[in-house]
Amino acid sequence: MTIQIRHQLFIRTNSVKHGRQSIWFLHGFADSGLAYKEVFESSLNEEFNIYVVDLPGFGVSPINSDFISIKEQAVLMSNLIREETANQDKANLVAHSLGGLIGTWVCQNLKEKINWYFNIEGNLTEADSYFSSKPLQFKSAKEFVASFKAEVFEIAKSEERYKRYYSSLRLADPEGMRNWSLTSQEHIKENKCGIEFKQLTCKKVYIWGNADTPKETQKFIVENNIPNQLYEGIGHWHMVENSKQLYRDIHEKIKKV
Numbered sequence: 001m002t003i004q005i006r007h008q009l010f011i012r013t014n015s016v017k018h019g020r021q022s023i024w025f026l027h028g029f030a031d032s033g034l035a036y037k038e039v040f041e042s043s044l045n046e047e048f049n050i051y052v053v054d055l056p057g058f059g060v061s062p063i064n065s066d067f068i069s070i071k072e073q074a075v076l077m078s079n080l081i082r083e084e085t086a087n088q089d090k091a092n093l094v095a096h097s098l099g100g101l102i103g104t105w106v107c108q109n110l111k112e113k114i115n116w117y118f119n120i121e122g123n124l125t126e127a128d129s130y131f132s133s134k135p136l137q138f139k140s141a142k143e144f145v146a147s148f149k150a151e152v153f154e155i156a157k158s159e160e161r162y163k164r165y166y167s168s169l170r171l172a173d174p175e176g177m178r179n180w181s182l183t184s185q186e187h188i189k190e191n192k193c194g195i196e197f198k199q200l201t202c203k204k205v206y207i208w209g210n211a212d213t214p215k216e217t218q219k220f221i222v223e224n225n226i227p228n229q230l231y232e233g234i235g236h237w238h239m240v241e242n243s244k245q246l247y248r249d250i251h252e253k254i255k256k257v
Contacts, residue, residue: 001040007080010060012036012052014045021092021115021254022049022085026077028097028122029132030148030177032059032168035096036239042247048092048254051084053077055099057176059168069183070098074105081110090115092254097236098123098132101184101193107200116254117204120238120246123184124194124206124221127214133188135181141174148177161237191220198224205253207246209234 004011012033016022023044025036033052044050054061056073067076085091092115095103100122107114123129138144152169156162187193194217197206206221206228212235221228229249234242 006084007076008056008062008064009076009080010054012040012050014040014050016049018087020047020049021088021090022051022081023092023094023250023254024077024081025050025052026093026095026099026103027053027055027058027168028095028099029180030058030169030172031097031099031165032171034059034164034168035237036094037164038239038243039247042243043251044247047251055102057173057179059171063173063176063179068179070101070180071105071183071187074102074109077102078106078109081106082113085113089113092116092118094118094120094250095122096120096239098129098180098184100197101187104193104197104200107202107204108196111201114202116250117200117202118207118250118253119197119204120207121209121213121236122193122197122206123188124197124226125191125214125217126188127216129184129188130214132181132184135178136185141178144178145172145174161235161240164240165237194220194224194226198226203253205229207231207238209236209238209242211235 036052056064100119135144156166209231238246
């Protein structure tokens with residue numbers, strides 16, 4: 001693994017080689033690139049250029065005053081991917097949870113560039129904002145963070161997947177979390193985010209498990225014929241709970257002509 005710093009973003013990469021397709025990984029609310037740690041041990045690492053990003057205000061990346069809103073951060077990522085893949089015909093994208101909004105907008109912005117988009121339990125319906133809407137219940141970012149850290153810590157005592165999440169949560173900037181929460185709400189109302197995902201023209205798949213996905217979202221998937229991959233019994237963090245199978249399946253889809 002190597003490190004790049006581009007546009008104030010901390011990016012974990014493998015040995016980038018000319019001529020290989022790239023895969024970009026975007027984390028979710030209050031998370032970081034640590035969520036994708038296992039990708040560097042997968043077969044994807046051998047055949048693709050891997051870019052795992054800490055988005056502004058999360059992980060090691062500072063808040064960027066020029067890209068405060070979640071929609072603006074999609075512009076930032078679109079610009080970065082366009083620059084890094086200028087000599088490549090196609091790029092691939094993996095996004096998780098609320099980061100799926102950014103992933104969808106990147107696909108809109110780079111319509112001809114994106115080969116595959118893998119949306120891992122990203123927001124399709126209002127019901128999916130069960131974490132990201134929490135800051136709205138508090139008067140300040142500081143109050144929210146104190147409560148949220150205590151809540152996640154208690155769950156992490158008994159659930160391994162939450163231990164990784166708690167590590168990233170400890171690094172997240174309180175204002176960064178609040179920014180995502182406040183600026184994502186207009187895009188979540190009336191399931192707008194799900195409709196936008198449905199309308200994407202690139203190859204895409206919605207990856208979900210029946211352990212945590214809300215019933216409203218499961219219904220939305222069926223009623224709207226969303227291309228999807230169900231992993232029975234898996235919770236919200238597929239790349240932590242089911243990394244070997246997940247990355248193997250992603251590899252197989254990208255390799256198909």
